[in-house]
Amino acid sequence: NAGVMQNPRHLVRRRGQEARLRCSPMKGHSHVYWYRQLPEEGLKFMVYLQKENIIDESGMPKERFSAEFPKEGPSILRIQQVVRGDSAAYFCASLQGTGGNEEKLFFGSGTQLSVL
Amino acid sequence: GESVGLHLPTLSVQEGDNSIINCAYSNSASDYFIWYKQESGKGPQFIIDIRSNMDKRQGQRVTVLLNKTVKHLSLQIAATQPGDSAVYFCAENMDPNQGGKLIFGQGTELSVKP
Numbered sequence: 001n002a003g004v005m006q007n008p009r010h011l012v013r014r015r016g017q018e019a020r021l022r023c024s025p026m027k028g029h030s031h032v033y034w035y036r037q038l039p040e041e042g043l044k045f046m047v048y049l050q051k052e053n054i055i056d057e058s059g060m061p062k063e064r065f066s067a068e069f070p071k072e073g074p075s076i077l078r079i080q081q082v083v084r085g086d087s088a089a090y091f092c093a094s095l096q097g098t099g100g101n102e103e104k105l106f107f108g109s110g111t112q113l114s115v116l
Numbered sequence: 117g118e119s120v121g122l123h124l125p126t127l128s129v130q131e132g133d134n135s136i137i138n139c140a141y142s143n144s145a146s147d148y149f150i151w152y153k154q155e156s157g158k159g160p161q162f163i164i165d166i167r168s169n170m171d172k173r174q175g176q177r178v179t180v181l182l183n184k185t186v187k188h189l190s191l192q193i194a195a196t197q198p199g200d201s202a203v204y205f206c207a208e209n210m211d212p213n214q215g216g217k218l219i220f221g222q223g224t225e226l227s228v229k230p
Contacts, residue, residue, distance in 0.1 A: 004159075009162065021186050031216060033216040033217065040222075040223075041222060041223075042205050042207075042220030042221050042223055043160065043207075043218075043220045044220070044221050045217050045219070048214055048216060050218055053168070055214070056214060056217065081147075091159050091160070093216055094216075095215060095216050097215075098212070098213050098214065098215055099209070099212065099213075099214065099215010099216055103215055104165070105150070105162070105215065105216045105218065106158050107152075107159035107160045107161075107164060109157075109158055109159045110159050112157075
């Protein structure tokens with residue numbers, strides 16, 4: 001039973017390009033969370049999605065960032081016109097339900113985005 | 117604003133000794149707390165969790181203590197091993213309807229000397 005899968009592991013983009021980060025949740029999980037981690041800091045919540053719905057995007061920057069979790073396929077975090085400040089590790093995590101009943105939140109290995 | 121923070125950014129211990137990592141939280145509404153271990157280049161790895169109706173929970177070589185009076189959380193690692201070297205984060209959850217929405221602390225780097 002594979003865990004949360006993220007790809008690519010490393011992504012290099014030049015300023016102004018687009019970055020697309022993918023996350024496949026654990027099998028049977030329909031709740032996905034994205035987090036961003038800047039160097040030497042803790043993870044910061046970005047967005048919570050269920051299949052075809054954005055539930056909470058309170059942690060997403062207002063511009064250039066978007067996320068989706070389609071009915072079929074992985075969740076995508078998209079960053080348009082990247083800037084150097086977007087350089088960070090982006091982590092995805094998934095749950096089967098909303099988190100009660102002793103559910104544990106498991107993270108993927110992350111995508112390290114570097115903007116040149 | 118409300119946040120989760122750690123008292124010690126770095127901790128160095130001798131192999132075999134016990135380690136204690138501390139965390140302060142400021143949101144009294146939080147009812148679920150988790151400790152994660154993060155090794156370089158990897159995602160956070162779940163270690164142990166505790167709900168606000170408990171004050172202690174034990175796992176294998178790890179114990180989490182919760183003091184709601186002073187809003188303090190600690191992680192104790194018994195017989196620390198070199199493989200325990202990592203950054204440790206505490207995290208809190210305030211919304212049971214969004215169990216994956218966590219507030220993370222800054223982290224404590226644990227270094228184990230052989």
